[in-house]
Structure formats: structure tokens, C-alpha cells
Amino acid sequence: MSMPQPAGDAPVAAPMIEAEGLSKFYGDFAATRDVTFAIRQGEVAAFLGPNGAGKSTTMKLLTGYLSPSSGVAKIAGYNTSTDRIEASKRLGYLPENGPLYPDMTPRTLLKFFGQARGMAASRLKNRMEDVIDQCRLETVIGKPIGKLSKGYRQRVGMAQVLLHEPDVLILDEPTAGLDPNQIREVRKLIRELGETKTVLLSTHILQEVEAMCNRVVFINEGRVVFDGLPAELGSDPAALDAKFHELTGAVESA
């Protein structure tokens, strides 16, 4: 497996997202098996793999939402099982289907999460204004989340993720179900965020890698099968597609 190397004598940035031998068993079935990688400060990493590969499970293990059967997950150096509060202060997590509080409005949801995180009232007010602006939620701020389009729901999710100014973002399929314009907007936002934050985003869309990422971790059947630079996966869509088939062991149909 190839590992990304720092160029020349450049100092190695601190690891911000670490999976060390993470396995999750459901009975005899391994949803993930010995998953190990480290995403360093300044990287925007694609977590790539086919449906059912173990992306969401790994992300839940990394965020402390699920306990691993074995292995350790760390965010900004903090163990997400034993130092959960310190880890969560530095982490913004967008789960697969976004925030599921359909009766709340974006305003009440942001307030709820900010208070739950113990943010001081004045800071929360300022940060709410910032994320409402950044995620362009002004027009829907008082509408029930359940009545919003998928694109707006995803933006509410991003606003909630960014509210407490975390250094690390873990985003589970942030562009799933969006139309092409919304996808372009979310990709632009993630590229901007990637200038100051460390990001791991899951996808099974190869173009996402090119559009946003400077690092790729590829998982198949619960195991990491590639960890490297996007260019190593192939320089054009056909090469990327062929590599995806190779890594997943998919058989070409006649």
C-alpha cells in the first residue's frame, strides 16, 4: 500500500484524524477490519469505497458515535472513547442523513446544539450569525427543517457542523442526493473550509476526489486497500474508473 510522503524536508503536519486498527464486528460479520490511517493537518481526504464498504461505520467509530470492537480512534490527538469531550470540541460531524429534527427550525436547531456544547450566549449568537451567512440559510431560518429541500437540509447540517469552529470535519456523503448546482456549492464550501481545517469526507463518486481532495483513503469490504495521493489513482476519468474496479475486485460485465 502506498503512503503519502511529505515533499523534501518539509515538516510533517500533526495527525488530526487517526484510525489505529479499528474493527467493528456485528456477530461474526466484520463491518470494518483493522482500519488504520492518519489524516494530517491541512489535508482534505476522500474516504472512497463502494456501497457497504464500511465508510459510515468507520466514521462513526472515529467520531465516538460507535465503540470499536478493537482499535483506537483519535481526533486532534484525543482518544474518542476515553477523551470524548476534548475530542468532540475539535470535531464537526455531518452524519449520513444530516440533522434529523424535522420539527425544529434551523434557528432552534443551531441554538440547541450550541447550548448543548456549552457555548456562551454571546459567542453562540455571533457564531449563529456567521454560519447562517456562510451556509446561506437566511431565507429558511424560521421554517421547519422537515419542510426544507434536501439541499437546504444539508446546508443546515453544515451550519451545525461549523458552529463551534472545529478544526476537524468528518462529513458522511456531504453531496449525496443534491442536484448539480447544490453539489457545486457544497464542493466550493468544502474547498474553502479545507484551507483552514482538516477534512475527511466519504463518497462513492470518483469525481469528488478530483473536485475537492488532496488525499484518498479507499476502503473495500471493511479493509483499507489504498492510501495515497489522488494522482496515484489515475489522471483521467477512465483511469480512475478502472482503478475503482481493480480495488473493489469488481468483475467487468461483458
Ligand SMILES: Nc1ncnc2c1ncn2[C@@H]1O[C@H](COP(=O)(O)OP(=O)(O)OP(=O)(O)O)[C@@H](O)[C@H]1O
Ligand atoms: N448495525 C449494524 N448491524 C449489522 N450490520 C451492519 C450494521 N451497520 C452496518 N452494517 C453492515 O456493515 C457494512 C458496512 O456498512 P457501512 O454503512 O459502514 O457502509 P458504507 O461504506 O457507509 O456504505 P454506503 O456507501 O452504502 O453508505 C454493511 O455490510 C452494512 O450492512
